[in-house]
Amino acid sequence: MSQLLITGGAGFIGSHTCVILLDAGHDLIVLDDFSNSSAEALVRVAELAGVELGSKRLSLQRADIRQTSALEQLFAAAQSRGCPIEAVVHFAGLKAVGESVQNPLHYWDVNVGGTVSLVKAMQEFGCRTLVFSSSATLYGYPDEVPIKEGAPIQPINPYGHTKAAVERLLNDLAASAPEQWRIACLRYFNPVGAHPSGRIGEDPLGRPNNLFPFVSQVAVGRRPEIEVFGGDWPTADGTCIRDYIHVMDLAEGHRAALSTLLQEPPQVLTLNLGSGHGASVLDVIQAFETACGRPIPHSIQQRRPGDAAITVADPAAAKERLGWSTRRNLHDICRDGWAWQSANPSGYGPGPASA
């Protein structure tokens, strides 16, 4: 099996994908700067996959994606060991919408500049297979749901603009040498849940921005209640509807995309990764209450600026192109999310994640 570079492999989606890729037999080099992740996640990835951290199966390089020289050294070292990096799965990036509005330059620098730095190093070392973490955020307020990949790209915040810009860059790059590049842009809907062991999961820095980690932290007693942003949306119960996808399904989607890219002729694959099912904020709270067996205090508050009423994926293209679809539902998501949060009330523990 091949050697892969996983940027941002210690993060939420990266760590779960590492477990799946190790199980599939790949050797992994993880590059992470731990700006929003914990090295402990990789210790646990190694334990779950039954490999040794620091071995040929799973090694770690602490570096910032923007340091092209660090990337070049990493590609060169792999080549000189006789096992060149065959493909890159690129998770490293910033993802907080509000922060991107406050500091757009930083978002463009890390998300776009970081990707430029990465693909430069890839190009130099003849590595031309890339799976990129894109986001359904680039659909903005969708004109139609379920959302197909051909829907207009109309991001409404700097974070979304950086995702759209990277997709554009990767398409331009592929068009310059279409016989060489194998690229997948995977547009995630709402990744949630955790590994069923409860050993790895989402550990946001400080106050969570997203619904799921907030609900889990209320359930475990870290926060008193959850504010539901708006009860007057045009939906059955008045709260927003999203397509929540179990992070293990998402991780399996990466494995499927990678194996399709490696087997088929060079191409750019742009695919939604979602379940195709919508759940409202109140559905999530109720399902989580069932999973944890305790009430989750919540109150209806003002709408949050920038929210769309309903976003749900049309996942048909991923099914057709990758033979992949989600296998886990909201119940599984809440059960596994609770297994993680209840066993790790403070996430990975002391360090940035405990704020």
Ligand code: UD1
């Ligand atoms: C958000 C981002 C999106 C990003 C995604 C990553 C915004 C506007 N969008 O998506 O760009 O790709 O996270 O996962 O930030 N909610 C509450 N109370 C809360 C938190 C959330 O009611 O404390 C509601 C929101 O209004 C929304 C739903 O829960 O209706 C889901 O919110 P969230 O988890 O933040 O995801 P998105 O907004 O869909």
